Amino acid sequence: MGTSGSDSDSHAPRKLPIVPELRLPQQLDALIPEAKLFLQLTRFEQRIDAALARMRLDAQRILRTPRTVYRTLRIFLAHEIDNDTLRFRVHGHLVNPDTGNPDSHRDRNRFSHYVRNAAVQLQAPAYSESECILEWNRNDEDVDLDGIELTARAANEDTHCRVLLNLEQYPPRWVAPDRLAAALGLQMLPTKENVLESLWAYIRRYQLLHAQDPTQVICDEVLRDVFGLGQISIDTLPGALDKVLRPADPLTFLYHLRLDDADKCRQVYDISMQIPDSHPSHIAALPETPERDAAEISQLHERCRSLLQEIGDRLQGYQFMAAFSESPVDVMRVAIANQARDLSILAGHGRHPSPFVDWGPGAADEYVSQFSRSS
Numbered sequence: 001m002g003t004s005g006s007d008s009d010s011h012a013p014r015k016l017p018i019v020p021e022l023r024l025p026q027q028l029d030a031l032i033p034e035a036k037l038f039l040q041l042t043r044f045e046q047r048i049d050a051a052l053a054r055m056r057l058d059a060q061r062i063l064r065t066p067r068t069v070y071r072t073l074r075i076f077l078a079h080e081i082d083n084d085t086l087r088f089r090v091h092g093h094l095v096n097p098d099t100g101n102p103d104s105h106r107d108r109n110r111f112s113h114y115v116r117n118a119a120v121q122l123q124a125p126a127y128s129e130s131e132c133i134l135e136w137n138r139n140d141e142d143v144d145l146d147g148i149e150l151t152a153r154a155a156n157e158d159t160h161c162r163v164l165l166n167l168e169q170y171p172p173r174w175v176a177p178d179r180l181a182a183a184l185g186l187q188m189l190p191t192k193e194n195v196l197e198s199l200w201a202y203i204r205r206y207q208l209l210h211a212q213d214p215t216q217v218i219c220d221e222v223l224r225d226v227f228g229l230g231q232i233s234i235d236t237l238p239g240a241l242d243k244v245l246r247p248a249d250p251l252t253f254l255y256h257l258r259l260d261d262a263d264k265c266r267q268v269y270d271i272s273m274q275i276p277d278s279h280p281s282h283i284a285a286l287p288e289t290p291e292r293d294a295a296e297i298s299q300l301h302e303r304c305r306s307l308l309q310e311i312g313d314r315l316q317g318y319q320f321m322a323a324f325s326e327s328p329v330d331v332m333r334v335a336i337a338n339q340a341r342d343l344s345i346l347a348g349h350g351r352h353p354s355p356f357v358d359w360g361p362g363a364a365d366e367y368v369s370q371f372s373r374s375s
Contacts, residue, residue: 024038024311025308028312031318066171067276068274069274069277070274071097071272072270073095073114073272073273074102075090075091075269075270076090076147077089077163077253077267077268077269078262078265078267079255081259081262083154085152085154086155088151088152089149090115090148090149090150093110094108110145111146112148114168115166116166117138118135118148118150118163119133119134119136119250120135120152120161121162122134122152122155122159122257123160123161126157126159127159131153135150136148136150154259158256158258158259161254161255162254163252163253164252165250166250167251169273170273170274170275170276171193171274172247173191173247174246175246175248175249176190176195176244177226179225180199180226183222184198184201184202215234216232216233216234218230219231219232227240251271
């Protein structure tokens with residue numbers, strides 16, 4: 001049950017129409033036993049509304065979470081010697097899962113978009129310490145490329161190198177301290193949200209919340225060793241977790257740099273990774289409750305409220321007539337007394353504050369003076 005919102009935010013949660021709470025007149029269930037069914041129905045309706053609201057909020061949270069799919073990133077490592085210059089190339093592409101060929105869809109990003117950092121560590125003694133590391137870092141302003149090329153002086157002999165690739169991760173993955181990972185039962189490379197959820201489950205399982213102040217966590221031996229604190233606030237827990245988590249290690253490849261036949265050194269690797277789903281066909285905006293349905297529900301609630309008000313008025317009349325039939329004299333006496341009281345109030349014969357004097361302060365002064373004279 002919702003009302004329409006702005007078109008600019010189709011994923012915004014819809015608010016339920018605010019309707020007055022429906023209450024049965026008192027003592028009606030004693031006269032009409034079926035009235036209890038109405039109470040059960042209204043309670044059931046409230047549970048349904050609450051369940052729908054929770055489901056809608058969960059669905060909105062899922063829709064706001066970026067969707068990822070597993071794809072294969074094919075990486076090529078190659079080099080060539082041009083005169084005295086070594087050109088080392090790292091290039092690649094996503095693989096079409098159906099054909100095994102490069103994914104040429106226009107919405108797909110190029111290779112460098114998925115690489116955050118690339119480095120080539122050349123081995124001594126062929127290279128000095130100052131020239132043994134070739135590095136490339138991606139900037140947000142850079143244009144995506146199909147490959148990365150690093151250049152250096154060509155060595156005089158065959159040598160080996162180590163290629164390090166830091167790939168973009170969706171969502172980012174982290175490495176937790178060994179003791180914390182073992183205590184929380186973390187698998188592989190968790191996300192920060194996974195670590196926080198597991199840590200909160202660990203705190204509840206071992207009842208580490210402070211008895212008097214539930215916003216504080218009493219660190220046990222494991223948490224004391226990880227965070228270096230005996231007690232930590234729940235508000236600062238995510239920040240403390242950021243300090244002990246470290247990014248995932250880069251992919252490492254060993255490569256043989258040959259001077260005579262560079263083509264034989266070419267290497268190919270297939271890496272499975274998660275990437276944002278650019279075609280989320282399974283995601284659609286939640287269906288909205290039409291305005292006419294919401295208006296009809298509000299009208300029905302208003303109709304029920306009016307009927308309940310009418311029933312309450314009829315019940316009061318019935319109770320008066322029932323009491324009048326049993327004891328007409330007593331009922332008339334009560335009615336006359338009530339009418340006389342109402343008439344006195346309307347005529348202004350009630351108690352006015354002007355004839356009454358505030359005697360409290362004067363009496364206190366008189367008492368004090370008498371006490372002073374007697375002493």
